[in-house]
Amino acid sequence: MRRDSAAQSALLRLRHLIAAQFRPGDRLPPEKDLAETLDVSRTTVREALVVLAAENIVTRRWGAGTFVSAPPKVASLNMSKIESYRDRVGAGGRIVTLLDASCDLVTPPTASAAALQIEGGAKAWHVRRLFAVNGAPSALMSEIIPAQLFGRPIDPNPMLHIDTSLYELLNRHTPGAAMHASTELEAVCIHGEDARALDLDDGAPVLRATQTTFARRGEPVAHGVSYQRTDLVRMRITR
Structure with missing residues (x-):
């Protein structure tokens, strides 16, 4: 339960970070830097990014990085x-x-x-x-x-x-x-x-x-x- 709670907290803080400091098209810092900013493990950051990618909040490009997606119309x-x-x-x-x-x-x-x-x-x-x-x-x-x-x-x-x-x-x-x-x-x-x-x-x-x-x-x-x-x-x- 503590692990799930920590992951949900990291996901919420990452949402706020993206909304406050980044615009559509911006590239996010590497997972290592995000983990240090959020004070969580790289694994937790990676799990949070997978969720955000599924929700179309970010786009992950192999070999290029993770970018903030443009808001969908729906x-x-x-x-x-x-x-x-x-x-x-x-x-x-x-x-x-x-x-x-x-x-x-x-x-x-x-x-x-x-x-x-x-x-x-x-x-x-x-x-x-x-x-x-x-x-x-x-x-x-x-x-x-x-x-x-x-x-x-x-x-x-x-x-x-x-x-x-x-x-x-x-x-x-x-x-x-x-x-x-x-x-x-x-x-x-x-x-x-x-x-x-x-x-x-x-x-x-x-x-x-x-x-x-x-x-x-x-x-x-x-x-x-x-x-x-x-x-x-x-x-x-x-x-």
Whole structure:
């Protein structure tokens, strides 16, 4: 766990270093110099550069070095770890904002009630959020969260602000409440109010993600559906 934490820390610091001190086309210092700057091993630097190359942040040319890539027109959404939409897209240099958000106490939809094991007509919170990337509507997210979580009421209102993600909210309520997530992806056509929210024509193709979030011991704690415009943001799964 310490090794993974050190590698993630080095990766984050290398992202910041590139963003602050280099421009597209610039050549990065050799791995040895980067390792000294970040105070990590060359192996850790090499692993971080492999990840950044997979995300198209850098380009590695055999015999020439590693160069900063020009930002792609479409942002990449890295799905390799549990992380907020804001942080995933923002890591690529995009500006993520929250255009609209609402929160209501409802009878959960049948699929969400089953996924969250909610019985007896118990209520749940429905949080609906519309995100934008560089000012353009990009993702419409609908989350169902039990009104009572681990025997205590949960207040989802902080999610109405960009600064608080679902995962942050859950872990503030109970440490370890958001440990992993299972996501199903499919291409669908979007219609009506949802299409208008994303500034799309009725029937336009989008990526639908249905996700269940689980706590440390495997307890389901949130269930949601999101619609994402693939002309602005695309999923990237790196293995």
